[in-house]
Amino acid sequence: MSTRVRFAPSPTGYLHVGGLRTALYNYLFAKSTGGTMVLRIEDTDRTRFVEDSQTNLIESLKWCGIEFDEGPLQGGDYGPYIQSERFDLYSEHAKILIDNGSAYYAFDTSEELDAMREKQKAAGIAPKYDRSTMRSQYTLGEEKTKELLAEGAPYVIRLKVPHEEIKYEDLIRGKVSVNGKDVDDQILLKSDGFPTYHLANIVDDHLMEITHVIRGEEWLPSVPKHILLYKAFGWEMPKFAHLPLLLNQNKQKLSKRHGDVAVEDFKQKGYFADAFTNFIALLGWNPSGEREIYTMDELIAGFNIEKVNKGGAIFDRRKLLWMNSEYLKAKPVSELADKLIPKLEADGIDYKSKEYVEAIISLLRERVDFVEEIPSFGDYMFGDIKGYDEKFMSKQWKDDTYSSIKPLLDELEGLTEWKDEPIHDIVKNFVETSGLGFGKVMNPIRLMVTGKSVGASLTLTMELLGKVESFKRINDFLKLKNEK
RNA sequence: GGUCCCUUCGUCUAGUGGUUAGGACUCCGCCCUUUCACGGCGGCAACAGGGGUUCAAAUCCCCUAGGGAUCACCA
Numbered sequence A: 001m002s003t004r005v006r007f008a009p010s011p012t013g014y015l016h017v018g019g020l021r022t023a024l025y026n027y028l029f030a031k032s033t034g035g036t037m038v039l040r041i042e043d044t045d046r047t048r049f050v051e052d053s054q055t056n057l058i059e060s061l062k063w064c065g066i067e068f069d070e071g072p073l074q075g076g077d078y079g080p081y082i083q084s085e086r087f088d089l090y091s092e093h094a095k096i097l098i099d100n101g102s103a104y105y106a107f108d109t110s111e112e113l114d115a116m117r118e119k120q121k122a123a124g125i126a127p128k129y130d131r132s133t134m135r136s137q138y139t140l141g142e143e144k145t146k147e148l149l150a151e152g153a154p155y156v157i158r159l160k161v162p163h164e165e166i167k168y169e170d171l172i173r174g175k176v177s178v179n180g181k182d183v184d185d186q187i188l189l190k191s192d193g194f195p196t197y198h199l200a201n202i203v204d205d206h207l208m209e210i211t212h213v214i215r216g217e218e219w220l221p222s223v224p225k226h227i228l229l230y231k232a233f234g235w236e237m238p239k240f241a242h243l244p245l246l247l248n249q250n251k252q253k254l255s256k257r258h259g260d261v262a263v264e265d266f267k268q269k270g271y272f273a274d275a276f277t278n279f280i281a282l283l284g285w286n287p288s289g290e291r292e293i294y295t296m297d298e299l300i301a302g303f304n305i306e307k308v309n310k311g312g313a314i315f316d317r318r319k320l321l322w323m324n325s326e327y328l329k330a331k332p333v334s335e336l337a338d339k340l341i342p343k344l345e346a347d348g349i350d351y352k353s354k355e356y357v358e359a360i361i362s363l364l365r366e367r368v369d370f371v372e373e374i375p376s377f378g379d380y381m382f383g384d385i386k387g388y389d390e391k392f393m394s395k396q397w398k399d400d401t402y403s404s405i406k407p408l409l410d411e412l413e414g415l416t417e418w419k420d421e422p423i424h425d426i427v428k429n430f431v432e433t434s435g436l437g438f439g440k441v442m443n444p445i446r447l448m449v450t451g452k453s454v455g456a457s458l459t460l461t462m463e464l465l466g467k468v469e470s471f472k473r474i475n476d477f478l479k480l481k482n483e484k
Numbered sequence B: 001g002g003u004c005c006c007u008u009c010g011u012c013u014a015g016u017g018g019u020u021a022g023g024a025c026u027c028c029g030c031c032c033u034u035u036c037a038c039g040g041c042g043g044c045a046a047c048a049g050g051g052g053u054u055c056a057a058a059u060c061c062c063c064u065a066g067g068g069a070u071c072a073c074c075a
Helices: A017-032 A053-063 A083-099 A110-122 A137-151 A197-207 A217-233 A263-269 A273-281 A296-302 A317-330 A333-346 A354-367 A371-377 A390-396 A401-413 A420-434 A438-450 A458-465 A467-480
Strands: A004-007 A036-039 A103-106 A156-159 A165-170 A174-179 A187-189 A212-216 A239-243
Touching: A004 A017, A004 A212, A017 A036, A017 A053, A017 A212, A017 A239, A017 A263, A017 A273, A017 A296, A053 A263, A083 A103, A083 A156, A083 A187, A083 A197, A083 A217, A103 A137, A156 A217, A165 A217, A165 A239, A174 A217, A187 A197, A197 A217, A212 A217, A217 A239, A263 A273, A273 A296, A273 A317, A317 A354, A333 A354, A333 A371, A354 A371, A354 A458, A390 A438, A401 A420, A401 A438, A401 A467, A420 A438, A420 A458, A438 A458, A438 A467, A458 A467
Parallel strands: A004 A036, A212 A239
Antiparallel strands: A103 A156, A156 A187, A165 A174
16 A cells, blocks of 8 residues: 655744654655655634745745645645635534544533633642533533534534543654543534644544654644544554654754744755755754765655654754755856856846856855855955955055065066966966065965955966956055055 | 653764764864865764663663653644
8 A cells, every 4th residue: 555644734824944844754755655745734723824824835845845746736636635625524523423422512611611720720630621520511411412502502522532541653652652531632623613633633634545644743742632533433543653853952842932943034044955955854864874965865765764763853053054065065056156146136246147157156165155145255256346354454465565576466467368377377486486475475466356365266266357357456456555 | 740752972863782882063183275265184072870681781671860742622
């Protein structure tokens, strides 16, 4: 039997990096087992619905290379794939549970429930719905219950949790067991007629023939409810795999409160999609332990759900930054130029040609973490010099500097083949004959040509800039210093 | 607090009874070098603690400690 997995986000905003990791592992599992990847939108909480988040979610996922076989956009044999469009299904199924005694009606108001919890808290016991004292079907009796329902009184349907040991085998965690007495009588159908996550999730997973439920560890405590539900319906259970959490620096669940957690924030910051996905994939799982850089296909080929770690993983931005720079050094310059040029255009920077941009990128890519940093890091490659580094200038430009390097400048001015190698040869020769040392010679020239203290090979930089521009800058500087 | 889950360098991890406990990020040193990087070489740094089982335990079992998740008519 082929595997079917689903990613089931709520449309409450943007794609969270934790959500991405869950989606990614589902995707890797589906692809590595030749299975089907389903997208299901869980929008049963109308109060948290955010417009456009479905589109947003799908776009972020797509950016990371995750696409679906079935879902709201592409359809499929198990649709609809949006829970609000499956509305009737849930109440029908809740009724089945009422009829077979696995669930019951309750009529408590939220005030009554609050009062109950207050009392339990004061008594030092765990807050839990008390089916024998609250206004449930059991305390009210069949007659009264029917009467209330007929009157149209607001009600919810709750799961009748038996006090028995509930066990299951998790693909990642192994045996897990909980006693039913510690499990609350979960509301399955809310008074607005919508199902809660628990009901909708189980009904849909069954109807969509999901074989493996791969989700975050935060769901672990509610697994007993889900198992009970499968049993109550008499359905076969899928296999469960609960992923370790993604943690912040304080070892707590990554959340919106601490910095960027939206995938699109990382996109906007300039991270490469493949670098970012690569990094996320290795948080909690690793195909070898030695290698770090993998393509999506390699991740798929090596994926094994049972080798996923149990412990949470801290999201380390420094390592992500490193990974991005690795991709930056390895990608074809043409691809990098395609990423950079729209930004240059948006900023109104004259970049001459794509070839020129590519040359600048290959000159500077080793010195930055993002390709977008190149226009500011190497601002002197685009248009005029933006100013001189004062500290560098006072250190490198002394009263006798001009006189000592003037012979070299004269020789360079006479050079006809303005290329890296001949320029370098002349400089090298000058350094040897003058006995000045490379630093004494090159730093002043770097200052005149780039204005900065750091940068790539100066001779290559000058070649790229061209002889005319290079000397224009040198002369401008000399005028400024009244040397000419 | 109840319940559940987790625990190898600061961080991500390899490791499934016998290893000098390996790799990567970070940090430090050296080399390369016109600067800054890149690259190369090297270094610091871990099996939470305690009991068992075993000839042998990071690996299996138990206890303790610590951390986390969860306890809604949210997912």
